[in-house]
Amino acid sequence: MNEQAEPRRDDDVALETVPREEQLFRMRHSAAHVLAEAVLDLFPEAKYAIGPPIEHGFYYDFDLPRTLTPNDLEGIEARMRESVAADHPIHGEWIPKARARELFRDQPYKLELIDEIEEPTVGHFQHGGFHDLCRGGHTQRTGQVGSFKLTHVAGAYWRGDERRPMLQRIYGALFRTEPELAAYLKAREQAERRDHRRLGRELGLFHLDPISPGSPFFHPRGALLYNELVDYVRGLYPKYGYQEVITPQLFNTDIFRTSGHYDLFPDMYKMGGEEDEEIGIKPMNCPGHCWLYRAALHSYRDLPIRYAEFTRLHRNERSGVLHGLTRVRSFSQDDAHIYCTPEQMPEEIERVFAMVREIYGDLGLGEVDVKVATRGEHFIGNPEDWDVAERTLQDEVRRAGWDYALAPGEAAFYAPKVEFHFRDALGRSWQLGTLQIDMAMPDRFGLEYIGADGEPHRPVMMHRAILGSLERFLGVYVEHTEGRFPLWLAPVQAVVIPIADRHNDYAWHVARELRGRGLRVEVDDSNERMGNKIRRAQLQRLPYMLVVGDREAEAEAVSVRDRSGDDLGAMPLFQIADRLVDERDSRTSQAPGSAGDV
DSSP: OOTTOOOOSOTTSOGGGSOHHHHHHHHHHHHHHHHHHHHHHHOTTOEEOOOOEETTEEEEEEEOSSOOOHHHHHHHHHHHHHHHHHTOBOEEEEEEHHHHHHHTTTOHHHHHHHHHOOSSEEEEEEETTEEEEOOOOOOSBGGGSOEEEEEEEEEEEGGGOTTSOEEEEEEEEEESSHHHHHHHHHHHHHHHHTOHHHHHHHTTSEEOOTTSTTOOEEOHHHHHHHHHHHHHHHHHHHHHTOEEOOOOSEEETHHHHHHTHHHHOTTSOEEEOGGGOEEEEOSOSHHHHHHHHTTSOOBGGGOOEEEEEOOEEEOOOOGGGOBTTTBOSEEEEEEEEEEEOGGGHHHHHHHHHHHHHHHHHHTTOOOEEEEEEOOOSSOOSOHHHHHHHHHHHHHHHHHTTOOEEEETTOSBTTBOEEEEEEEOTTSOEEEEEEEEEESSHHHHTTOOEEOTTSSEEOOEEEEEEEEEEHHHHHHHHHHHHTTOOOTTTOSSOEEEEESSGGGHHHHHHHHHHHHTTTOOEEEOOOSSOHHHHHHHHHHTTOSEEEEEOHHHHHHTEEEEEETTOOEEEEEEHHHHHHHHHHHHHHTOOSOTTOOOOO
8 A cells, every 4th residue: 555645546447458657557556465465364463554566566564473584485475376366356445434444453554544544535455355455556356467576575664764663574576477577587686696785795895784874894905996986086186176175074053054954954963062052963065165165255266166075974864774885874975066157157067077977987887867957846045046057057968968858856955956877787777976056055155256346246156076975886886897896996906826835936026016016916825726716816806817837937927817717828027017007097997897707
């Protein structure tokens, strides 16, 4: 059931006569009911909550006497197939709330939903002996639900509230046909194999721990990767005219009231200060940059001013939404704010777009989908300023040669924005960079510059991030590359593998020579067999393996393999050093999204 929604009145329409997406909605919705029926048959004491259709399938939440096992899912799925084979009619009607309370007298979650419905009647659906509250939108019979498979169980707080009971949410995938379902399950298996949380542990990059929820621990290799990414972006700042700044972590919360964030973002960490002063740990950089700008008097000759910052940000995200690196409480952004005159806007936007293209190109991200998000119902500032900002963004996106889609109502409350969406190796879309033209915040902070006419004027403020949250980007990038980072980013760029103990001294000589060229090289001088060492290096996704034995030591050479397992043959030591340095400095490497042999 989708709570507090109007029951639909079109369930008697034949399934084949409605659009494809509507068909899938109905199939998945009906499958959720069949799932609940199966669980109640197998666990008569179960309490059931809600079960909507979702992208790729359906789920249902249950309060059960014990934790479900994989074997339980098999039994539940088998019971579902019995109901599908029985092809029960699915019937919906409006019933008085009093009758609904009687039907669901032993179901506290349903009773809570009934009590919240203001109308005198509620939607009620049934098939066989199963009853549910529901807004409708079903197949006509259980035999029409399509091809499905139960996939997993996860915890979910009732109504998403951490103070309410933790329920068990059973997920299922559902498509119209078996081939469509099989294709989805194969893609899902690939996604699980690429899961950045698993790879983070296996590759020694990072881990997450309940001792600090939502705040990743980066291991030495992960810190190398993180810092290499920061240093790369930082290295572009002189080229694009940015000045890096550091602003405080703690602010009097008045600054967030001025910016407009205070009431809209209750997830900010707050604490008491002296004499009832309220202090907040900053969840974003823009208010601090405004405060920094206003610390000095600026002339139009000073503009544009471009402040960039990597300091940490913190947001008190609810534990139920935390997910690996992609949803955290502690993070950093490749964040910048540009203060310019209105006349400078087109040139500054063009400069940001050029930086986007360079960074995404160096990271091998390919083409992006571009959206322009316009203002919603709630916003700060003047509508006329918003019109100018939205028109300017669209004009400049077109001038840059990008096709774009409008996203009406999806702008931030303070500014419209351009969004850059990247499709990873599995075809999933991720929003990375954003550019926003903000005319409201400069006004709220009273920012000024002295124009050529000697009068004070209000600057335009642009918010710019290209990778966005570095933690989130790394989560996406680990999954996209499956941990096969291009050489310039790889925490370990090559491993030297001696064939026998007598080759250890030469192996360390090779490592010293390569390290002297600024390469990140390790030596595997463990007692294991050479084949095991090579396999371990492949599992670690190390770009190159340099095998050394008697012949290599005598010839001052190495035998080279890449992480896909290809044997590139013997090369003089100076040649492989030149090759790795050239590949690193040119930022070319094996395609990041390739699957490889591992």
